[in-house]
Amino acid sequence: MLWYHYVFGAVLIIVSIIIIAIVLMQEGRSQNLSGAIAGGADTFLGKSKGRTIEAKLEKITKWLIVVFFVIVLATFLIFLFVG
Numbered sequence: 001m002l003w004y005h006y007v008f009g010a011v012l013i014i015v016s017i018i019i020i021a022i023v024l025m026q027e028g029r030s031q032n033l034s035g036a037i038a039g040g041a042d043t044f045l046g047k048s049k050g051r052t053i054e055a056k057l058e059k060i061t062k063w064l065i066v067v068f069f070v071i072v073l074a075t076f077l078i079f080l081f082v083g
Contacts, residue, residue, distance in 0.1 A: 018064060
């Protein structure tokens with residue numbers, strides 16, 4: 001195996017672990033529904049802060065998934081044509 005096989009493998013493992021960690025940090029969609037039914041006692045500032053953190057986590061997740069798939073595609077093409 002060549003050196004770049006190890007580099008691409010290591011980068012893919014690191015990116016996938018980061019994606020898993022960020023997805024686990026996000027709140028579930030059903031939590032918002034249960035808070036609305038139970039009459040959650042969140043203040044306005046608490047709700048807007050939570051939304052901005054959630055929005056940032058979702059944006060980071062989307063970008064990391066795009067980076068992951070680009071790396072996978074590049075790895076496939078390099079391994080296919082270079083060997």
